[in-house]
Amino acid sequence: MTKPECRIALICLGSNEESAWGGALATVQKAMLMVAGLSEKPAQSSALYATPAFPKGAGPDFVNAAMAIFTTVSPADLLDHLHRIEAAAGRQRTKRWGQRTLDLDLIAVGDMILPDQDTYAYWHHLPLRDQLVETPAQLILPHPRMQDRAFVLVPLCDVAPDWRHPVLGRSVAEICADLPSASRAEVTPLTAPDDP
Numbered sequence: 001m002t003k004p005e006c007r008i009a010l011i012c013l014g015s016n017e018e019s020a021w022g023g024a025l026a027t028v029q030k031a032m033l034m035v036a037g038l039s040e041k042p043a044q045s046s047a048l049y050a051t052p053a054f055p056k057g058a059g060p061d062f063v064n065a066a067m068a069i070f071t072t073v074s075p076a077d078l079l080d081h082l083h084r085i086e087a088a089a090g091r092q093r094t095k096r097w098g099q100r101t102l103d104l105d106l107i108a109v110g111d112m113i114l115p116d117q118d119t120y121a122y123w124h125h126l127p128l129r130d131q132l133v134e135t136p137a138q139l140i141l142p143h144p145r146m147q148d149r150a151f152v153l154v155p156l157c158d159v160a161p162d163w164r165h166p167v168l169g170r171s172v173a174e175i176c177a178d179l180p181s182a183s184r185a186e187v188t189p190l191t192a193p194d195d196p
Contacts, residue, residue, distance in 0.1 A: 004072035006040055007110035010160055011069065011082065012103075012152050016053060016062040019089040019101035024063040025190070027089055027102050032065060034085045035104070038078070039069035046158035048190040051151040063190065066107075066155035068163075075109045079139055082106060107143045107152060111166040114141040120167060142166065147175050154187040 013031050015024040022030075028048060036043040046066040053059040071078055082104040089102035113120050115138055123136055123144035131145070142165055146152050153176035156163075161173040168175065176184065 005110075006070050006072050007112075008160065008163065009069050009071050009075075009078055009109045010107040010156060010163065011035055011067045012064065012105045012107055012155065013067065014051075014062045014064045014103040014105075014151070015089075015101060016060045017101050019091075021089055024060075028063045028065055031085055031089065031102055031104065032067060034088075035067050035069060035082070038071060038081055040072060041070040043070075044068040044159040045193065046155035047193045049151070049155055049187045050190055051187050062151065064151045064155055064187070066152070066159050068159040071109075075106065075112065075114060075139055075141060078109070079106050105143060105152075106139065106141070107146050107156070108141055108163065108165075111164070112141050113166055114139055117167075120144060124167070147178075150176070150179050150183040150187045153179065154184055158193040 013028050013035070015027040017024065019027040021027045025048065032045055036045070044067065049064045051062045051064045053062060073081075086102050086104055091101050091103070119138075120140055120142075123140050126134065126144070143152070147165070147168060153172060156172045157176050161171060163172050164170065165172075165175065
């Protein structure tokens with residue numbers, strides 16, 4: 001029996017509301033410790049960042065971070081683990097893009113494209129107005145909007161700048177550099193990488 005492949009998994013964390021663990025900063029710090037416990041090799045953690053809520057005006061600033069962990073579990077099982085951590089923090093899924101106690105987004109797992117290229121392409125090209133009302137019923141990897149979001153890419157540059165997007169064919173660092181400088185500048189560091 002072959003041993004399952006150990007793949008890198010990229011996870012973004014965010015909070016802008018008090019949780020069972022305290023304020024947004026404490027919540028993200030606690031979640032980072034729990035996510036690190038899912039990794040089969042030492043996890044890598046970004047700095048903590050302050051970021052305006054998305055979309056603008058949707059609530060208080062977020063505390064955001066990113067992690068790279070290493071796992072042999074399936075993406076679906078990993079997502080279940082992340083949802084359990086969110087639930088432990090008191091996360092309730094009531095409003096898309098609203099305030100949240102804790103958001104753990106599975107951004108990518110290795111070079112996997114899930115569930116398939118066509119479904120990925122549909123969500124990748126979905127207009128913003130439709131994103132407000134449509135939610136995928138299944139896990140889409142890589143995250144179809146990651147290339148648009150500084151609050152995802154800036155922290156990811158701390159932990160996986162060389163990870164290459166399997167559809168876009170560009171590294172995290174290259175995709176981040178494509179964003180407007182004003183968008184990148186809105187993501188301001190609160191701590192140093194690996195020092196949450």
